[in-house]
Amino acid sequence: xxxxxxxxxxxxxxxxxxxxxxxxxxxxxxxxxxxxxxxxxxxxxxxxxxxxxxxxxxxxxxxxxxxxxxxxxxxxxxxxxxxxxxxxxxxxxxxxxxxxxxxxxxxxxxxxxxxxxxxxxxxxxxxxxxxxxxxxxxxxxxxxxxxxxxxxxxxxxxxxxxxxxxxxxxxxxxxxxxxxxxxxxxxxxxxxxxxxxxxxxxxxxxxxxxxxxxxxxxxxxxxxxxxxxxxxxxxxxxxxxxxxxxxxxxxxxxxxxxxxxxxxxxxxxxxxxxxxxxxxxxxxxxxxxxxxxxxxxxxxxxxxxxxxxxxxxxxxxxxxxxxxxxxxxxxxxxxxxxxxxxxxxxx
Ligand code: SF4
Numbered sequence: 001x002x003x004x005x006x007x008x009x010x011x012x013x014x015x016x017x018x019x020x021x022x023x024x025x026x027x028x029x030x031x032x033x034x035x036x037x038x039x040x041x042x043x044x045x046x047x048x049x050x051x052x053x054x055x056x057x058x059x060x061x062x063x064x065x066x067x068x069x070x071x072x073x074x075x076x077x078x079x080x081x082x083x084x085x086x087x088x089x090x091x092x093x094x095x096x097x098x099x100x101x102x103x104x105x106x107x108x109x110x111x112x113x114x115x116x117x118x119x120x121x122x123x124x125x126x127x128x129x130x131x132x133x134x135x136x137x138x139x140x141x142x143x144x145x146x147x148x149x150x151x152x153x154x155x156x157x158x159x160x161x162x163x164x165x166x167x168x169x170x171x172x173x174x175x176x177x178x179x180x181x182x183x184x185x186x187x188x189x190x191x192x193x194x195x196x197x198x199x200x201x202x203x204x205x206x207x208x209x210x211x212x213x214x215x216x217x218x219x220x221x222x223x224x225x226x227x228x229x230x231x232x233x234x235x236x237x238x239x240x241x242x243x244x245x246x247x248x249x250x251x252x253x254x255x256x257x258x259x260x261x262x263x264x265x266x267x268x269x270x271x272x273x274x275x276x277x278x279x280x281x282x283x284x285x286x287x288x289x290x291x292x293x294x295x296x297x298x299x300x301x302x303x304x305x306x307x308x309x310x311x312x313x314x315x316x317x318x319x320x321x322x323x324x325x326x327x328x329x330x331x332x333x334x335x336x337x338x339x340x341x342x343x344x345x346x347x
């Protein structure tokens with residue numbers, strides 16, 4: 001059982017992170033923010049899949065203006081991502097952003113004052129999001145210590161202005177530096193931590209890097225919200241986040257599937273069946289364990305530990321509840337009968 005670090009609670013629109021709240025899943029739109037129609041469509045698709053907080057890039061005043069329109073049509077908190085220009089942060093807050101993410105490394109401290117004052121007035125939290133790529137001066141190797149030093153400097157500045165409505169991230173592309181940086185900052189302050197590995201890469205490499213770094217931190221109780229950064233459709237980021245959290249028993253809103261990889265002993269199409277069941281049971285928002293197994297080698301052992309299970313036979317399968325055989329059905333009826341059983345019990 002993971003003992004989570006005690007952090008302050010921060011409210012982002014209708015969602016709270018930190019404290020005793022569940023770890024919130026975030027993503028970032030890949031659309032142009034000024035294209036309100038496309039941005040809203042992407043957010044709605046992400047929401048449907050389980051995204052709980054969405055971030056959009058605000059590179060210019062028109063993007064800041066678009067926040068108003070976007071906010072009217074979505075249902076999750078909206079975070080405005082600002083670099084270089086403090087006026088864009090101020091305009092984003094005025095237009096209804098639920099949180100601001102700034103990278104203080106690229107905004108001079110004297111300009112931060114106006115953002116902080118505006119955030120105070122509107123009760124909007126700020127994420128101090130430092131990335132290895134924006135640390136200055138440029139050098140060959142940015143270390144965890146560089147990230148921590150930068151974040152500490154910024155925290156002190158924010159606190160000197162009596163602003164503590166803060167979330168912190170310090171992302172590195174190197175997972176060892178990334179983990180070290182988060183561990184160090186978690187000992188220094190109790191602000192909620194937003195986990196992520198920056199510029200992690202395309203699907204497989206990106207997922208691997210994120211899973212290693214983020215799981216390592218989460219297993220040590222560190223982390224209050226996360227974004228799995230992938231050079232992919234952001235839908236994949238949500239799937240990846242849910243998979244990582246589920247594997248650590250930290251995701252309570254979806255079933256956890258145990259699926260055998262299949263081999264020469266399999267006589268039913270386990271892979272197809274598990275894909276269909278994952279999709280058809282996605283409306284069940286509970287962390288129930290479901291084992292889908294190809295044969296009697298490991299089947300009985302896994303099914304006994306799951307709430308619902310399938311063990312493949314010869315073009316047929318046994319359907320189980322709490323390890324007890326409920327019925328044996330031919331292959332073409334497995335999906336239908338299994339869904340019937342799960343839905344009858346999980347209503
Ligand atoms: S459970 Fe059976 S079918 Fe699945 S991988 Fe193991 S031996 Fe093969």
